[in-house]
Amino acid sequence: MSENRGYRGPLERIDACRWRIPRDYQPGMRVDGIIYASDALIETVRGDLSPEQVANVACLPGIVGASLAMPDIHWGYGFCIGGVAATDPDEGGVISPGGVGYDINCGVRLIRTHLSRAEAAPRLPGLVEALFRHIPCGVGKGGRIRFRREELRRIAAEGAPFVVRRGLGWESDITMTEADGCLRDARPDFVSDRAYDRGADQCGTLGSGNHFIEVQVVDEIYDEAAARAFGLRLDDIAVMIHSGSRGLGYQVCEDTLKELRDAPRKYGIDLPDRQLVCAPIRSPEGERYLGAMRAAANYAWANRQIMTHLVRETFAAVFGAPAERLGLTLVYDVAHNIAKLEEHVVDGRRRTLCIHRKGATRAFPAGHPELPDAYRAVGQPVLVPGDMGRCSYVLVGRAAALEQTFGSTCHGAGRLLSRGAAIRAAKGRSIHRELLDRGVIAKAQARTGLDEEQPDAYKDVTEVVGVLEQAGITARVARLRPLGVIKG
Amino acid sequence: MNLGYELFDHTADIGIRVTAATVEGLVAPAAAGLYAVIGDLVPVGEPRPVAYDLSGHDRAELLRDWLAELLLLFDGDRRVIRDPVVEEFSAERLAVRAESLALDPARTRCEREVKAVTYHGLELIRTPGGWTATFIVDI
Numbered sequence: 001m002s003e004n005r006g007y008r009g010p011l012e013r014i015d016a017c018r019w020r021i022p023r024d025y026q027p028g029m030r031v032d033g034i035i036y037a038s039d040a041l042i043e044t045v046r047g048d049l050s051p052e053q054v055a056n057v058a059c060l061p062g063i064v065g066a067s068l069a070m071p072d073i074h075w076g077y078g079f080c081i082g083g084v085a086a087t088d089p090d091e092g093g094v095i096s097p098g099g100v101g102y103d104i105n106c107g108v109r110l111i112r113t114h115l116s117r118a119e120a121a122p123r124l125p126g127l128v129e130a131l132f133r134h135i136p137c138g139v140g141k142g143g144r145i146r147f148r149r150e151e152l153r154r155i156a157a158e159g160a161p162f163v164v165r166r167g168l169g170w171e172s173d174i175t176m177t178e179a180d181g182c183l184r185d186a187r188p189d190f191v192s193d194r195a196y197d198r199g200a201d202q203c204g205t206l207g208s209g210n211h212f213i214e215v216q217v218v219d220e221i222y223d224e225a226a227a228r229a230f231g232l233r234l235d236d237i238a239v240m241i242h243s244g245s246r247g248l249g250y251q252v253c254e255d256t257l258k259e260l261r262d263a264p265r266k267y268g269i270d271l272p273d274r275q276l277v278c279a280p281i282r283s284p285e286g287e288r289y290l291g292a293m294r295a296a297a298n299y300a301w302a303n304r305q306i307m308t309h310l311v312r313e314t315f316a317a318v319f320g321a322p323a324e325r326l327g328l329t330l331v332y333d334v335a336h337n338i339a340k341l342e343e344h345v346v347d348g349r350r351r352t353l354c355i356h357r358k359g360a361t362r363a364f365p366a367g368h369p370e371l372p373d374a375y376r377a378v379g380q381p382v383l384v385p386g387d388m389g390r391c392s393y394v395l396v397g398r399a400a401a402l403e404q405t406f407g408s409t410c411h412g413a414g415r416l417l418s419r420g421a422a423i424r425a426a427k428g429r430s431i432h433r434e435l436l437d438r439g440v441i442a443k444a445q446a447r448t449g450l451d452e453e454q455p456d457a458y459k460d461v462t463e464v465v466g467v468l469e470q471a472g473i474t475a476r477v478a479r480l481r482p483l484g485v486i487k488g
Numbered sequence: 489m490n491l492g493y494e495l496f497d498h499t500a501d502i503g504i505r506v507t508a509a510t511v512e513g514l515v516a517p518a519a520a521g522l523y524a525v526i527g528d529l530v531p532v533g534e535p536r537p538v539a540y541d542l543s544g545h546d547r548a549e550l551l552r553d554w555l556a557e558l559l560l561l562f563d564g565d566r567r568v569i570r571d572p573v574v575e576e577f578s579a580e581r582l583a584v585r586a587e588s589l590a591l592d593p594a595r596t597r598c599e600r601e602v603k604a605v606t607y608h609g610l611e612l613i614r615t616p617g618g619w620t621a622t623f624i625v626d627i
Binding site for chain 2: 048050074075076077078081101102103138139140194197198200207208209210247250251253254257258261273274275277415418419420421445446447448449452488
């Protein structure tokens with residue numbers, strides 16, 4: 001599976017937005033695979049082997065319903081990116097680190113402001129430069145705030161609230177973070193010294209690859225009531241942060257994949273791909289991964305929280321007013337690489353399931369008890385970054401998400417070009433200049449950063465979110481246009 | 489110039505294919521391929537001896553494990569290795585001696601953060617001309 005030959009297997013149309021890989025396609029499939037895509041998007045899906053990965057995931061013991069993929073699906077490792085799988089601990093269901101990914105709790109947060117585009121415009125170049133200098137980004141950049149090992153353990157146990165109590169945020173930030181920024185039952189003692197070493201100076205750093213900080217403007221409102229609840233006003237400036245658990249999370253995944261090598265044989269699990277290595281949720285190996293993964297997820301929430309603090313400091317310095325007066329309020333923070341035990345109703349029966357979201361975002365509808373009070377009447381904000389040239393979206397969870405996708409939706413536009421193809425496509429061009437022509441100031445540490453992450457490397461996010469709106473999973477609330485981008 | 493490795497496309501990540509006349513010969517270009525993905529890494533200062541002794545039951549996994557060790561050395565200590573000498577490379581054991589060096593911050597240019605050397609597409613096979621190993625790294 002190292003080279004892309006394209007997918008040649010079946011994709012049966014279910015309706016305008018869904019395609020089925022029948023369970024008889026591959027020996028060992030326990031459920032169907034279902035891919036959400038438009039007619040246009042499904043053609044790009046056939047171009048790589050991601051549907052094969054959807055079929056592979058359908059082989060996992062204890063999988064419930066279907067192996068799902070969102071329209072931003074692309075070829076990953078083990079699970080496809082954009083994959084969702086629910087497994088039932090009571091029926092021998094497994095947990096697979098490949099269903100979470102190396103960047104545990106990679107996720108997105110959105111900070112709104114009271115600044116209008118016109119107010120911000122004169123200082124925008126200075127703001128982007130100041131953010132680039134103040135927030136550590138790029139390979140190997142250490143954080144501005146150092147933590148001792150014991151403090152790192154507390155971050156792993158307590159998540160974002162720990163750093164907020166240290167003055168690196170506001171109490172309201174916690175309420176507006178998925179799971180209040182802390183997964184209970186995290187086990188910092190299951191995180192290896194190597195993982196702590198690797199993440200030692202990285203809490204509060206952006207990283208590299210597709211991680212970014214964007215200064216954006218709200219340029220379209222689709223749902224006035226939801227936008228009002230989320231505090232989003234037309235023409236206001238917002239800041240989006242995309243990052244995860246940095247080296248600590250990568251190492252937790254690395255350690256676990258090694259520890260689990262013999263687990264499939266031990267538990268009699270036949271796997272079509274060794275990157276799907278897994279263990280029963282109710283096994284010592286499964287519980288160990290869950291505990292360490294939760295600890296890494298908590299580190300990621302602390303990481304994004306510290307960067308929020310640095311964003312506020314930067315805005316205060318550039319605009320000469322306290323962050324409170326500038327209205328730098330967290331709209332929401334949501335993970336898109338995670339596994340969580342959640343209650344879902346399947347075939348009329350309430351069950352506790354392990355929901356793997358690998359490049360997929362939780363999208364709970366109005367009335368869900370896990371939502372903050374301020375959003376319970378409208379539904380959960382879903383933050384979907386697009387690309388640095390076009391736009392991103394704020395969506396809201398709808399009822400069909402619980403009925404069809406275990407409360408999940410897409411996480412972004414989804415990659416279209418490989419990194420190599422993107423670099424080749426950028427030859428002879430200046431992506432920096434092209435972005436400037438679109439009104440976007442971009443700063444990147446790496447020479448190849450802008451080329452590899454150029455807008456053409458991604459699918460059109462508008463088409464991706466449109467599929468899920470048509471399916472009734474999520475609905476558009478607001479569109480955000482990029483004005484400034486910070487890349488690692 | 490034959491570097492002993494080539495990089496190939498994988499949608500969001502990057503593949504490394506290594507070829508050599510002997511299985512032991514895969515080790516040095518595998519490291520070079522990993523470093524090439526990360527960027528232009530320029531070592532500096534006094535070398536330190538470093539030894540790896542990894543056990544397992546699969547050569548492909550052992551070579552992957554070794555690259556994961558190099559990644560940790562780079563990410564945690566900001567060091568790279570050079571001149572690896574393979575003492576044993578069987579399905580049960582990979583033993584490598586090398587020198588590690590710090591990176592020159594003024595001349596080193598990092599382009600990509602490699603999160604991990606994945607198991608996806610992992611392969612180490614004998615070919616008519618020698619040996620080939622394939623890895624996909626997560627960016």
